Amino acid sequence: MSTTESAPGTRSATEVLGHAKSIVDPALRTVLGGLPEPMRHIGGYHLGWWDEHGRDTGGSGGKTLCPALVLLAAEAVGGRAGRAVPGAVAVELVHNFSLLHDDVMDGDVTRRHRATAWSLFGAGPAILAGNSLLALAFDALTEGGAGATAVRTLHTAVQDLMDGQHADLEFERRADVTLPECVRMAERKTAALLGCACALGALAGGAGPEQVLLLRRFGERLGLAFQLVDDLLGIWGTESVTGKPAFSDLRNHKKSLPVVAALTSGTPAGRELARLYLREDPLEGDDLARAAELIAAAGGRGWTQARADALLEQAWRDLTSAGVVPRATAELGALARLVTRRDH
Template identity: 80%
Template sequence: MATPTAVHIRTTTEILTDTRSTVDPELRDAVNTLPPPMRHLGGYHLGWWDEHGTEASAPAGKALRPALVLLAAEAVGGRAGRALPSAVAVELVHNFSLLHDDVMDGDVTRRHRATAWSVFGASPAVLAGNSLLALAYEVLVAGGAGSEAARTLGAAVQDLMAGQHADLDFEDRTDVTLPECARMAEQKTGALLGCACALGALAGGAPAEQVSLVGRFGQRLGLAFQIVDDLLGIWGTEAVTGKPAYSDLRNRKKSLPVVAALTSGTAAGGELARLYAGSDPIEGDDLVRAAELIAAAGGRGWCQARADALLDQAWRDLTTAGVVPRATAELGALARLVTQRDH
């Protein structure tokens, strides 16, 4: 009798590299169908060429969301190739949101290069983002993903917009609660990661209950991802984030560690509130002091503990779904990667 062949579990680097090599050609083909101005700006944002249209090899995103789509399809017993249109659609939606997010936050750096709006202007960047969003639905429908997939993507986009609106609203409020902030993070990031996993499961032919469980895995992972991203927005280095250190504090963002500190009832939280209430830019030593206060008030520790708890819950959802072991192991590896980034 033949000896069973050992199943190869890919490393996270292999998973993301394989995903990028699979998705990028389809993504390029899709973006190349856009009108020239939108194609030019979109390709710049995606790192394919410089502002003049000359080929470039700028750093690209990690391809986390399309990787989740493809792995979720395999996890429920389907083929990754069936989920490729959904993977491309999710990546387009993600980059639509980044283009708009950079405009709204006034960020001038992303992935270690100038943001699209800072090169081409805010209005063209918004229009290019809209083009990528419309293209996402074209790709999804052309790929035969079906009406349920379109509804799932549409619901995620609506959640994303609601989360972004809340994020903007928080800038002018001094009474933001921790549950409100967590809900905003769930909508901004959790919704699209949950959608990625659900779309993959749908493409893989999973029944509704399994789609729900795999999608919930993605939602919890997404919130954990956002928590870690918020930590990086304060304590991350530019080498890791592609943005200047303390970037979220400079913008007085009400991120989860900040709100956890502000609502802690501690002396450090009170001092942070006074610092955040000022009108002058937070710079220099005040940035360092703000980060110290957030840690002293428990904001950093709360976030780290919450991210760990969410990862545990996400893993339970995934194993309850009864998915294919190899894909489960690789999804778990991705989950650990996004919640254990250096910060």
């Protein structure tokens, strides 16, 4: 990814995320406090604020990437971050709605180094809590004074996300998933929400249509790169770092991007992977390690990282074309580099 000289006072990616959390977390706690007690309890547990008994853990949830993008996009077009807080809260609620449901659908029992909400409270209550967060997202956005364009932007992103998740589930039952199909699924499931985050921030900052479009496209490319790296971590990530079991995506026979790139490679390793991966029996023990080896040997791991790197370059071109504030450009670039070089 290209670099430019940092503007005075430019913060590191870690500082940007920490600042976003310090602004968004109190607002998030306030809006969550308006939920009925069972939904508030499960939502707060999922966000890491308290344990299953409601005792404060001092936790602070996930990385707050989406809210940070909203706030930075507002600043990038010359607006104030404070005007974008409702949008930041809304995208964080949507993101966590999707995670609550995703854990149920995938059967994952750990997230962020602790038990998933559904594994403690049951699948039904976790789904209902996710629904509550989704409804609350739109309430937070409209109560914050967002206009119809912002609401439509969030609505479209949610529909794209659910379409992508549906495709992800469907792929588990299919043996003929193509790489373009898999890329489109990732664009809908992940890229759409990061693009929405940047667009909401730009709208809150008073950007014109061209700037909104370019910042949305920056976020979409960054979101697809994020999913590519997430898929790599779903296979080769370390449980002590990611908070999820090793080979978690392979256990679920997920047609993630590295897997599909390998299965469609036309290589001997890809054909052996197909015989192993596409059978109905669950993958366990040595089969999991062998599947990971075959994905790498068939080029799936290398293709995925190379594609993430290429997307980062494209995202950078979109960002610099938007003519945004130099400091915000540097900080958005730092976040983008962190996304594609993270280990969790």
